[in-house]
Amino acid sequence: MQPLLLAKSVTKRFGGFTALDHVDITVSSGERLGLIGPNGSGKTTFINCISGTLRNDSGSVFFDGADISTLPAHQRIRKGIARSFQIPKPFPTMTVRENILIPLEFGSTKSKSQDRRSPDDVLDLIGLTEKANETAAHLTQVELRKLELARAVAVDPKLLISDEAMAGLSHSEVDDILEILLSLNAGGITIIMIEHIMRAVMHFSERIVVLDAGQKIADGEPNTVAEDPRVQEAYLGN
């Protein structure tokens, strides 16, 4: 079967520094992939190249069989690639509901407005209903992370990329988010989860990819990857 996402030899440099070095990653439709690696290993940069926030210098990105390497970010989300930002980027002058209306109106994979999710459903799903009319500038860090997830979910993506949505959350809040992601996945959404909380990644992922210094050093079953000496060295050496 044709993979949903195919990143072929993706390379990204910042000046003389190589942040991604010929990274190949394949994700099948419906899969739950964990993407891990030490700080600065290139996880966010990879996500930026997939979602179009950055352009890769060489290599290509295929989605649903089509080469999307040159598409601007606003077209990639309409094709079904939605991501959350590790450092939340809310629209600060808008309320939480208005924040969700932007991706609903501009980025949804559904072209007809009656097919789209309702903002209240999204708020309810992520647990932000009580904050609906709060201005985003007044939210706490935890609420901002939930808002990031809510905006990505709102567009009914095919591929949802969560970049450390759980950082700073309590044990039970992590479980809440895990449950939401698992139920979205059960509903057919493919998910890439970037996370430093190993408990969550191990529980969630069907497969794990490890990046270290811009290179893919492991790709396989969670338990196999966790026991891989190169992976252990990458983490211990950090």
Next chain:
Amino acid sequence: MKGSVFFIGACTVVLAGLALTRLGVNEYYFFAGYVVLQFVVLATAWNILGGYAGYVNFGSAGFFAIGVYCSIALTKAFSLPLPLLILASSIAAGLIGLATGYLTLRLRGVFFAIATLALAIVLETLVSNWSYVGGAAGTFVMRPKTVIFFDSYVEFLFIVMLVLAVSSVVIARTIERSRFGRGLRAIRDEEVAAESMGVPTLKLKLLATTLSGALMGAAGAPFSYYVTYVDPPSAFNLSFAVNAVAMPLIGGTATWLGPLIGALLLGSIQQIATVTISSELNLLIVGLTLIIFVIVAPDGLVGAARRISKWVRGN
């Protein structure tokens, strides 16, 4: 405010202006009113890009002057009627806005502002060397001898500018309530997130620059008939660039009301100061008012009024 109420209000303003020209009011008031209304157009136009999308344009005088010189050139070549001059001027300024936008909108923040300033300087240099429109020495423009319906040409110009001002405000308000306006707001708030959430940021910014430029060009089109003598320093006057920024900031940039109030207030104060003291003081007044507002009411008069009414309701 409902759309229909707003539209009726807009028409009423134009009709009231027309009625005023029938009342035998001293011509000076139309002469001064023209300048204030011209600022309403400039401030409202500036706010479409600067307020709604958050891109500060310091080159408003350049876009205004494109309108001025486009209509001088067309008058010399074909002696077209004023409405056509306005149309042509706004198309020319809009296209130059589009081109500038295309070249500079990848620049964020202060770099975009500097680029727009540079554009105005380049244009002024070009016009100073274009002898057909008078070059650096300037040119006289003859007003048409008669004009139907109005007692004087100044009254006619006043009504023309009133229609332009009302149209600009209607356009700004329409944008504000449209998908386009919501996209611009997302860009102003957080552009990277906006783009990643499906907002076609480059397209919307180009559209905003084009519209904003076109309205400024329209404001410049009747200018030569108003002053009857134009040289580059008067068309590219610093006053246009400074007021176009200051008026929305003082009124408030979030809605159409802010630039309107800012222009009416600051424009009138400057007209009064010109008569009672001297026009030399105008930029000083604008500068001081701006400083006070940046400190006391950073979200402008409209924002301050909102906060006060919220506070009153809260008590």
